[in-house]
Amino acid sequence: DQQVKQNSPSLSVQEGRISILNCDYTNSMFDYFLWYKKYPAEGPTFLISISSIKDKNEDGRFTVFLNKSAKHLSLHIVPSQPGDSAVYFCAASALTGGGNKLTFGTGTQLKVEL
């Protein structure tokens, strides 16, 4: 059962335009959401996060939006740059006695073209 879903395996955007990556989840116990960026042969790098008590978090070119009623979050990158080309993973967490294990989506490959 895929609790975190990224339905678009790939996305292509022109440099300077907005990139919108989407993520859906099914587990209402998730209370924190994160986006990670991954280059080939490297580990995922933390990008931005949002608590379930908020609906928006912004950090420079990156903004994450959370719609709890729809169990949907999105990552906006504007303006997109060629260096943003990577795989983006959405992750969700529910703090339990067992720490903050993350449940990941399958990722979206973003390609920013010149």
Place this chain on the structure above:
Amino acid sequence: GAGVSQSPSNKVTEKGKDVELRCDPISGHTALYWYRQSLGQGLEFLIYFQGNSAPDKSGLPSDRFSAERTGGSVSTLTIQRTQQEDSAVYLCASSRDRGSYEQYFGPGTRLTVT
């Protein structure tokens, strides 16, 4: 300081052999997680350590998988009698403590079972 390191970076082994994968977390981080990423899949949680104890082993796929952590630092993931379906990238992550959401990942160990 240094980030999370993992060794070896690549491991090729014959079916039926045992393998050990090592993780050095960020100094001072008390929480340590193991994940794996199979081809075309998202990251899958395996086990969580807080200090030297493992309160959550729920992601270990079979009893062939085990892990330990000593001195609250280095962790070793052991896979006995490897099978071809064990082929994946094994990723280790650490975070400051059990309440921290952001996890910092190592580069991973690519395991290939022939």
